[in-house]
Amino acid sequence: MSAVPATVPVKRGETEGSYLEDGHTLASWLLTTDHKRIALLYLGSITFFFFIGGIAAALVRLNLIVPQGLLGSAETYNRLFTMHGVVMVWFFLVPAVPVTLGNFVIPLMLGARDLAFPRLNLFSWYLFIAGGAVTLWALLVGGVDTGWTFYTPLSTGYSKSHVVLAAVGIFIAGFSSIATGLNFIVSIHRLRAPGLTWYRMPVFLWSMYSLSVLLVLATPVLAITLLLVTLERLFHIGVFDPAVGGDPLLFQHLFWFYSHPAVYIMILPGFGVVSEIIPTFARKPIFGYKFVVWASVSIAVISFFVWGHHMFVAGTSLYSAILFSILSYLVAVPSAIKVFNWIGTLHKGHIEFDAPMLYALGFVGLFTIGGVTGLWVAALAADVHLTQTYFVVAHFHYIMVGGMVSAFFGGLHYWWPKITGRLYPEMWARVAALIMFIGFNLTFFPQFVLGYLGMPRRYASYPPDFQVLNVLSSAGATILAVAYLLPLAYLTWSLIYGKRAAANPWRATGLEWRTPSPPPTVNFLETPVVTTGPYAFGAGDRMHHHA
Amino acid sequence: MSARRLVMAWLGLMALGAAELAASFLPLPHAWRPLIIAPGVLMILIVAVTFMEVTEGPTIVRAFALAALFWLFILLALGAADPLTRTDYPTPQARVAPPAGA
């Protein structure tokens, strides 16, 4: 197919420098359409939001070190955990890997010059910033107290907090998501290099494709739902209001129709990243490639069928609950297939424990724990006891933080040489990865026990018997904070003092490693032609790289 | 696509619209009334095929259109499954006796 040009005319006088040197003005960054620069704009933005959400989490854990609640006010506590959830979900976890690593790596992995719609890509960043600004404004003027889930009728009527402002901010950011997903899907369909058939694409691309399907089809439902909540709040009448015959559960159905796929939006990129890291650092092709890629696609599809498991005790019909429970067990199967395949990849591999691999291995273990505990809450009878307790909180944090955040850091380290042209200090990175693993488990394992013992979530105070476990959890959070600050420090350090990276420091496969680190603006001076499948490692490969 | 096909499509749309309007005057029972939308579905199909040329162009265009319809179906079907199978316990204001065994 002659879909993509073989060469690109480079203007006389244009340097052979990288994309980082192609313009030094503020305008060259803020008006760029280069996917690589947009990825960095996003990286700065999500890092900022990660710290906002992290500060909220720190205050939550601080409050919980004494049974009566250190901050003294349940109202303040409600606003804090809401802020934590809203910021972390919509302004960190949903965007993180797709808009930073995805934006940067996808065109390179495709052998393309850019995404299908570069100006739409820039526009998506502006939408993200606008949505983030409005949401931050909502938080600064007092925040929201409904939880990130905005359940009605609290959100539509009884809450005195800034629901409309927050809803508008998230609404705007949602369009950023949709634009990104649309760009990825069309790019993967239309811009693959010659010879890059679907089954020759790295797993990362299949994961990004799957998550993009979720982004474009689920997010619009969130948009209409937030709009309905806003209108009901503004006009004091709406479809969720039982006083006129409306149904508050309709909100939950609409909300979770988006929010369950949203959790897969958050984790699928992690699957993709880990599926790149493990083969590279085990020097082996991924085990069961077709099973892994079709597992990603199945997860994307089935994730739309399970949302009712968030509503088992909400008052829905028992028959619908049974249906959703069965479907929820179904969706666990492809995830399990992936876990087995990652382990199969490691088996008889030549394993190197560089930082990306440490994060990836942590992901596999912690995600498995999170995933298995999900099966417990997917069982109707067990969920009656466990729902709305810390068990659920621990379950999703194992997946989101133990899994996804680990994968994000793993991917950031893995592609850092490609993005910046520098190597990070390996010893510090390994130390940070280990500290993260320890801090994470200390924070969240006690929460499984607390939940099982009956401590409810979203409560500012608790019975004194639970104090020891809560203190352990808060102590773990402090360690986790250190683990997050370390990379901020040494990655920044590496930008100036890090050793310069070669095109392929990990001796990995994949088209992104065939271009210099960092890449030129046009990515490839000559479009690569693909002749082999992915993960085509040579026999007896060894990795020799930096200190 | 030709002007003739477009004119035929327009005539078809007008006819179906009239049929849909006429159907709405039929004395159908409450639960069956949503079927009135049937001529409307055909109208949507004609617009998609003739005006939007969904059958021309790259294959992914049809994939996107079918995906949209499939996921709309899932939203509406699984979403409606709850109220359609829920046991309703009316409040006292409704002045209806609760179902036996509730």
Added chain:
Amino acid sequence: MPLARAIECTIMPSGAVRHDFQYATPAYQSQTAVAGMWLFLATEVLFFGGLILSWIYSRHWNPAGFDRGSQRASLAAGTVNTAILVTSSFAYALGLLRIREGDARGLVRCCAATLALGLAFLAVKFGIEWPDDFRRHLFPSDPDFGVQGPQQGGARLFYVFYFWGTGLHGLHMIIGVALLLWIMHRTRRGDFSKRYHTPVLVVGLYWSFVDIVWLTLYPLIYLIGRSA
């Protein structure tokens, strides 16, 4: 590359056809733009889909009141508007045929017809129908609501769907009108030819889709609840 350079790549000087640097041919880019628009329309299906689910719930929990509300809606206005909108899609499709023959003036005339019909729709909807609805106290939060008694709740919910649904649809129409004006402007400027008229295609898809949304709303609002 900077935004200015990227825009340069696609904005047309008259005659030549340029294309973005990541595509090999203009035709391939054109088809890709069409695919992108279809995907965007898929997101819109899900957006309105949530509203349709609310219609299902509201009607299910309030069968008598909801249909009672529907009976107060102006069937004449709704039906006339359906005919207007369908004809406007037809007019635009004719315009697309014209530019495929290289007839830019034909395209402008057809766009003008589409625009006129679109504005007529908006005039009927927001100039006649909505004011009449307000006058009859049918806005759902109206304290002196036009339907009294036990069916009031359901009727109010009907009018929530009616106003939010036609309001969102109208917003999409207004955006469509702006897009039409943009197409007419670019056509008059000489941007489009037999070989290149991708924006015409893409805007046409959007306009017809907004038509489809109306074809969905029309029976849900005016027809299903009609018969007593």
